[in-house]
Amino acid sequence: MEEHQERTQQATPLKRKKAKEEGNVPRSRDVTSMSVVISSVLIFYLFGSYVFNEFKRIMIGCLSLHYGLEPMLALRNAFIEGMSIASFFLITALIFAFGSSVAQGGFFIKPFKMNLDKLNPIGGVKRLFSKESMLELIKSSFKFSVGGLILYLIMKKEIYILPLLTSMQLGMMVDKSSDIIMHTLSYGALFLLSVALLSYALERWRYEESIKMTTQELKEELKETEGDPMLKSRLRSLQREKAKKRMMQEVPTATVVITNPTHIAIALKYDKYMHAPKVIAKGRGVIAEKIKEIAKKHGIPIVEDKMLARALVKLKLGSYIPEELYRAVAKILAHLYT
Known part of the structure; x- marks a missing residue:
């Protein structure tokens, strides 16, 4: 199965060392x-x-x-x-x-090995x-x-x-x-x-x-090196990138994006089958700008509310908003639906 995986990851120092050897x-x-x-x-x-x-x-x-x-x-x-x-x-x-x-x-001097395949x-x-x-x-x-x-x-x-x-x-x-x-x-x-x-x-x-390397090769190398800190950091970085990519793919499905307005952006999703609005994307700085850019592209309303944005950005990704924020979010949704 590993053979069919796409090699998208840059080689690690260990991989480069083995290649040089x-x-x-x-x-x-x-x-x-x-x-x-x-x-x-x-x-x-x-x-x-x-x-x-x-x-x-x-x-x-x-x-x-x-x-x-x-x-x-x-x-x-x-x-x-x-x-x-x-x-x-x-x-x-x-x-x-x-x-x-x-x-x-x-x-380097590579030991001579007879390769019969070349014959x-x-x-x-x-x-x-x-x-x-x-x-x-x-x-x-x-x-x-x-x-x-x-x-x-x-x-x-x-x-x-x-x-x-x-x-x-x-x-x-x-x-x-x-x-x-x-x-x-x-x-x-x-x-x-x-x-x-x-x-x-x-x-x-x-x-x-x-x-x-493939993602699988990267994971196997991590196991072989017994949790090398550099490889752990690399794997965590890879996981964050994948999570960020998935999060951005969810933004077009959002109901509204709350901003503060420049540094924070939180995308909320809500429909009649949900018991409360859900945080499907959030971020600061560059990520916030990207969320707003995608929202504008797909015609999703962007609402400025500094206090609410600061409270929402503290929530975990994929979580539903707590009861104390129901009233503030409900006002925004009611305004959008009227």
Whole structure:
């Protein structure tokens, strides 16, 4: 039966903790991609001139046989030196990628468990055409389309320079290439930043929806935690909200609403089959305003009587008015019926 209940309740701290232990955290791959590109832009901005000068030096050294007369040996030595410089980029990108992943969902190591269901070809086909897979396909198509358009616009602007690179001096060629790379990475970073923000917001929403609880789950968790104060408070709050909703649904059936006139409102119901008028809704402040709003919408009379309102608001919801208030309420009802 619990399976058919609607999940309308926000997850409790315990539910969130269990979800995190199971590896269920809001995490977007686009945020990781964005952090890698931004780290590259940052390094190019801070150390770009140094890096390109070093690569320029390696290229000049390779062409001037600085690394040896044997071509393969020279290439190997130049490659090793070049990788030692490039490794700085790689390590920084890895640090940014790891940091963005931890920032999104924290760091935890989940024990490996063999899931044979993933080897089921039928299940694989279902996952391939699932709602999540379709959403990922749309996201990927959007990213590649817009990303490709941005790259096209950049290259369209720089396309006339590319054939000239081969005729430039080595130093000028490297400098111009670095400008094009920096330009492309900067626009790419801005695009990925916007994609990452939207993607993370979507993942966060999907996560919150996936861990929502039914009312029954909330009650069972309360039992398991032996009356945890936070959960007790949450359940009481839920019960109050339900009671308030039921109370507001009764207002359209009221005979009259008594006010003081601004801070208190009490809805009374009376017919010939009742021995006395009944309090079907009451409240102060915002709730009082809501009662009056519903009463106006349904054409229910609203009567101002400060003393009577103060006396009625003390009564329990669903109770009949006491004898000492009969005369005051009867006067109002008599006036309405005449």
